[in-house]
Amino acid sequence: MKIGIVCYPTYGGSGVVATELGKALADKGHQIHFISYAMPMRLEAYVGNIFYHEVEMANYPLFEFPLYTPALASKMVEVARFEKLDLIHAHYAIPHATSAFLAREIVNNGLKIVTTLHGTDITLVGLEPSFLPVVKLSIERSDGVTAVSRFLREKTITNFGIDKDITVIPNFVDTEKYRRLPIEEECSKFSPRGERVLVHVSNFRAVKRVQDVIRIFNEVLKKIPSRLILVGDGPERSACELLVRELGITKQVKFLGKQLELVPILSAADLFLMPSQSESFGLSALEAMACEVPVISSSVGGLPELQVHGETGYIAEIGDIDRMARYAIELLTNEPKHRTFAQAARKRATLFDVHKIVNQYEAHYEQCLAGELALRN
Ligand code: GMT
Numbered sequence: 001m002k003i004g005i006v007c008y009p010t011y012g013g014s015g016v017v018a019t020e021l022g023k024a025l026a027d028k029g030h031q032i033h034f035i036s037y038a039m040p041m042r043l044e045a046y047v048g049n050i051f052y053h054e055v056e057m058a059n060y061p062l063f064e065f066p067l068y069t070p071a072l073a074s075k076m077v078e079v080a081r082f083e084k085l086d087l088i089h090a091h092y093a094i095p096h097a098t099s100a101f102l103a104r105e106i107v108n109n110g111l112k113i114v115t116t117l118h119g120t121d122i123t124l125v126g127l128e129p130s131f132l133p134v135v136k137l138s139i140e141r142s143d144g145v146t147a148v149s150r151f152l153r154e155k156t157i158t159n160f161g162i163d164k165d166i167t168v169i170p171n172f173v174d175t176e177k178y179r180r181l182p183i184e185e186e187c188s189k190f191s192p193r194g195e196r197v198l199v200h201v202s203n204f205r206a207v208k209r210v211q212d213v214i215r216i217f218n219e220v221l222k223k224i225p226s227r228l229i230l231v232g233d234g235p236e237r238s239a240c241e242l243l244v245r246e247l248g249i250t251k252q253v254k255f256l257g258k259q260l261e262l263v264p265i266l267s268a269a270d271l272f273l274m275p276s277q278s279e280s281f282g283l284s285a286l287e288a289m290a291c292e293v294p295v296i297s298s299s300v301g302g303l304p305e306l307q308v309h310g311e312t313g314y315i316a317e318i319g320d321i322d323r324m325a326r327y328a329i330e331l332l333t334n335e336p337k338h339r340t341f342a343q344a345a346r347k348r349a350t351l352f353d354v355h356k357i358v359n360q361y362e363a364h365y366e367q368c369l370a371g372e373l374a375l376r377n
Pocket of ligand 1: 013015118148278279284
């Protein structure tokens with residue numbers, strides 16, 4: 001198939017899923033055309049059947065705001081026509097599904113659109129009155145729609161009143177690449193005196209509750225010599241650095257910023273913390289689990305579909321810092337239990353291996369091209 005993939009190129013789950021999916025589909029022989037305003041972060045190496053098309057943004061004094069949606073649609077039209085695309089897969093509804101809808105109407109040659117809903121496009125920003133009717137229409141007019149968890153499918157149906165088949169295709173991980181490495185050097189870098197290592201990876205938006213991560217760690221630190229490694233960057237980072245200074249734990253907390261190579265970091269980790277306010281799936285928790293790192297998370301969204309309470313980690317109410325800290329201390333002070341959880345986390349992660357999930361996307365594309373997906377009524 002010739003597939004156009006539209007995504008955000010930045011550090012974030014939807015862009016990672018889109019890029020890794022494109023790479024896996026290319027491995028299977030499909031021709032992939034990424035369309036975005038910058039090269040997707042994980043699209044490092046040159047591959048023969050992967051192409052990248054940059055959206056050009058025209059400046060004009062009358063435009064007070066950048067007009068990305070029509071510019072993206074026009075680029076999709078150009079790529080679809082010239083490369084004879086079979087379908088365009090839009091990741092994250094706003095504005096990608098809308099631009100794809102426009103492009104399909106213009107091209108009008110049987111081009112199909114698949115939209116994958118990732119999270120805040122449905123649970124947060126998509127609900128803004130200034131977006132809602134457009135997001136609803138764009139989802140309804142997609143030829144195929146997927147959501148990354150059952151939770152997100154239900155939210156889409158109830159929040160938007162959409163009566164359409166939505167296929168759940170979860171996030172995935174390459175369990176060959178994401179596996180625990182025996183890295184002594186890396187461990188000593190993070191915990192020079194053999195302290196326990198807690199890790200958090202996110203784009204530091206308010207929904208991630210990174211300050212809870214720091215407060216949980218602060219409780220753990222009172223009982224167990226440990227270090228906290230924070231990976232990523234975003235709007236909450238300064239507030240988090242301030243909190244670390246206020247708590248007087250700057251020596252024990254490291255901010256690594258954005259990192260491309262997560263496996264060495266996760267291989268040094270004893271626990272992964274994800275106390276999010278909202279999480280439709282939790283890709284970074286899955287990547288940690290693949291590296292044998294048990295997860296302490298909140299009970300929101302799709303997280304209970306990923307991790308099993310009392311087996312691969314523990315789940316607590318949003319904001320219940322004390323309970324999450326107690327769970328962390330329990331696991332870090334009981335070595336046999338920690339080992340059992342670590343192995344269970346890895347085993348569960350293999351259920352979400354890239355090869356299994358990419359087949360589900362391929363099957364969805366085929367159904368879509370055959371016109372088998374439609375509105376329910
Ligand atoms: O926040 C978002 O909705 C955007 C997206 C991203 O680009 O970071 O994250 C979501 O998509 C990921 C990939 O499908 C999921 O693993 C994340 O759980 C989800 N984030 C939220 O729901 C907050």
